[in-house]
């Protein structure tokens with residue numbers, strides 16, 4: 001079997017390539033009528049089906065290039081012009097008249113334009129029946145009965161009954177497409193003695209992809225006799241377009257030889273199919289079979305097409321109705337999750353913290369959230385490791401934002417071991433951060449599917465063995481389907497997509513807020529530093545003056561005062577000195593914030609030695625032993641500032657110690673650093689007086705001291721504040737552990 005393809009080349013059809021067969025340009029018409037392709041303005045005949053010779057009494061070759069009026073009388077031509085003026089003919093076949101052509105007939109004549117060509121179809125009328133039923137009245141009655149059904153199932157059954165009542169076919173089926181494009185007969189009405197196909201499944205290859213697509217364009221397909229004699233269109237290429245005639249909208253369009261063979265194998269003669277298109281998608285077909293050849297008169301066809309359109313609208317209504325409570329549940333959960341996300345800082349808390357949680361979003365048996373470095377599992381799920389590995393596979397192999405399957409093991413080998421809990425997976429990627437996902441799981445559901453014939457063998461070789469035929473056997477073939485969950489609905493998939501967008505937007509908005517807050521914080525830090533600098537710098541001079549004049553007063557006029565007066569002046573001098581030390585500390589602190597870090601590689605052993613030397617007087621005085629159990633690493637840091645860090649910590653360790661044998665240990669640990677930090681945690685430990693837990697935070701406040709001015713050798717209370725500032729400017733953290741009476745350990749890290 002061969003046809004001519006788009007580029008005018010021969011295309012040999014068999015079942016290995018029938019999903020590519022150009023069925024919209026079959027190059028011939030069925031036998032029950034004749035077709036003319038005409039210039040849309042001049043009405044010159046460009047192409048004709050060869051059977052015009054028998055139908056109109058003039059061979060095609062004689063008609064080509066002539067005006068259409070050679071065949072149609074002036075009234076008929078008038079009717080055609082009127083039709084063209086009053087209705088859009090583009091992609092819309094319109095009934096023009098019934099009458100004789102070339103003294104033969106009568107014919108039902110319809111016309112439409114497609115791709116700039118006027119296509120006129122004349123279908124032979126069997127006999128004119130003056131008592132033809134009033135299809136409009138019949139359809140109206142059907143409608144009333146259809147409207148009274150409750151469920152989608154009942155509705156489909158009623159539709160099959162009504163459709164058969166009007167069309168008179170032996171079998172009318174409501175055929176529903178599944179997600180994988182296979183289909184199943186969900187309702188049926190039969191003439192007495194006709195075999196039932198109810199509940200049977202048909203593989204996707206039975207109605208190939210391009211045939212399904214064509215049904216969305218042109219909802220109606222009638223084949224009165226599958227053994228018809230094909231009548232070729234001549235010439236093959238349209239002289240206006242230089243391409244084969246596109247017959248997508250023509251009702252006489254020739255049928256794929258594969259399909260007529262399929263019908264014959266089934267034992268079916270006439271067939272009629274009307275598409276049920278819901279929201280632009282092919283939801284199903286109203287498929288009618290007859291066991292004799294049968295033409296469908298124009299009025300009846302119109303009635304059937306009209307009823308089919310109503311059925312499609314009502315299916316949509318029923319689907320909506322059945323889904324509406326589920327849709328509402330999803331929408332409410334969506335809103336609750338978004339609201340909860342806005343209240344919680346972490347994604348996991350946001351999705352699990354409210355009354356309606358992520359596992360309530362869609363029907364599932366388990367759920368996983370991979371976010372904030374956590375793997376949070378709810379219900380029946382694979383193990384945390386399995387979930388992490390699956391997420392890694394999704395990230396690597398399925399880069400998309402959404403992934404959905406009802407048979408994970410078919411795509412992911414590890415899925416085999418998880419099918420009890422995760423045959424079905426619906427997953428959304430939350431952010432661009434690698435590995436942030438929400439996954440919903442469904443377990444395997446083992447089902448028996450009744451196929452109309454073995455679906456894995458939809459083809460059989462012909463006796464000559466040179467090409468493949470559609471299967472001959474439609475005997476019940478049962479398949480045990482494993483490794484599959486209940487399928488995910490379109491509603492669920494689209495809702496998950498919407499939730500992903502909402503979460504992602506929120507995460508992005510939050511990140512922007514944080515970065516804006518950081519900018520504000522940085523700015524106010526800079527302002528604070530410069531304020532501290534100006535204040536301490538400018539205070540110094542008057543302070544000096546107060547100190548100096550107090551000293552002069554004491555020296556030159558001390559005798560003139562009594563002892564109380566002199567003591568007050570001495571206090572004034574002392575306070576001025578103390579204030580000077582404080583302003584010096586403040587000045588130093590503010591300089592740290594304004595100074596660029598001089599980052600170099602430094603051996604911390606050298607840095608530590610320098611700090612020990614700088615504090616040697618105090619260490620000796622207090623008799624403190626410094627222990628360094630193992631060498632320190634080399635790190636990237638500002639060496640001068642790091643000396644100061646060690647110096648402060650060592651000085652404090654020696655100072656706040658009342659033990660007879662005082663020691664300090666300076667060391668390094670390899671665990672405890674966070675991502676983004678250099679991989680060492682440095683520490684300075686002492687066996688001193690310790691710090692109560694309630695002061696763990698306040699000791700880092702500037703000028704905060706826990707002791708009287710003269711206790712433990714005094715101090716300004718700025719040392720730890722400065723130390724923390726240096727560590728933080730290095731991108732690290734400073735914290736402590738302490739037990740009062742036992743000792744204190746200060747830890748710090750440095751940023752990478």
Ligand code: ADP
Nearest residue numbers: 652653656690699705706715716717718719720
């Ligand atoms: P300063 O030592 O000048 O008072 P710091 O900012 O260095 O100021 O320390 C703040 C306070 O924290 C100190 O007054 C002291 O009470 C407490 N402190 C600091 N280091 C230690 C330590 N190693 N052991 C016990 N207490 C400490």
